[in-house]
Amino acid sequence: MASHKQIEELKEMLIERKNIIQSNIDDSMDNISKLHDCDCKDDLDFAEASSDSFTSGIIINQQKQELKEIDEALKNIENNTYGICEMCDEMIAIGRLKAKPFAKFCTDCREIHENNNQ
Numbered sequence: 001m002a003s004h005k006q007i008e009e010l011k012e013m014l015i016e017r018k019n020i021i022q023s024n025i026d027d028s029m030d031n032i033s034k035l036h037d038c039d040c041k042d043d044l045d046f047a048e049a050s051s052d053s054f055t056s057g058i059i060i061n062q063q064k065q066e067l068k069e070i071d072e073a074l075k076n077i078e079n080n081t082y083g084i085c086e087m088c089d090e091m092i093a094i095g096r097l098k099a100k101p102f103a104k105f106c107t108d109c110r111e112i113h114e115n116n117n118q
C-alpha cells in the first residue's frame with residue numbers, strides 16, 4: 001500500500017500536472033480565438049486556420065478529460081480512497097501510480113477495460 005509520504009508526492013505531481021494542463025488549455029483557447037479574429041481572405045489560409053483550430057479542439061478535449069481525471073484523483077486523496085482500483089477494489093501498484101498518478105484501474109483491470117472499449 002502507498003505510504004502517506006508517497007501519496008503526498010503523488011498529490012504534488014497531480015497538482016503540478018493540473019497547472020500545466022490548465023495553462024495549455026488557456027493557451028490553446030487563446031490561439032483559437034486569435035484564429036477566429038484573423039481576417040482570412042485566402043481560401044488556403046482559411047483551410048489551414050480551421051484545421052489548426054480543429055486539431056487544437058481535439059487536444060483541448062483530451063486535456064479537459066485528463067484534467068477531470070486529475071480532479072477525481074485529488075478528490076480521492078481527500079477521501080482516502082486514492083490508489084484503489086475502481087473495478088476490483090485492490091490497491092493499485094505504487095509503480096503504476098507514479099507513472100500515471102490519476103490511474104483509476106490496476107494493471108489487470110485496465111486491460112479488461114481497454115479490451116471492452118475496443
Ligand SMILES: [Zn+2]
Nearest residue numbers: 085088106109
Ligand atoms: Zn483492478
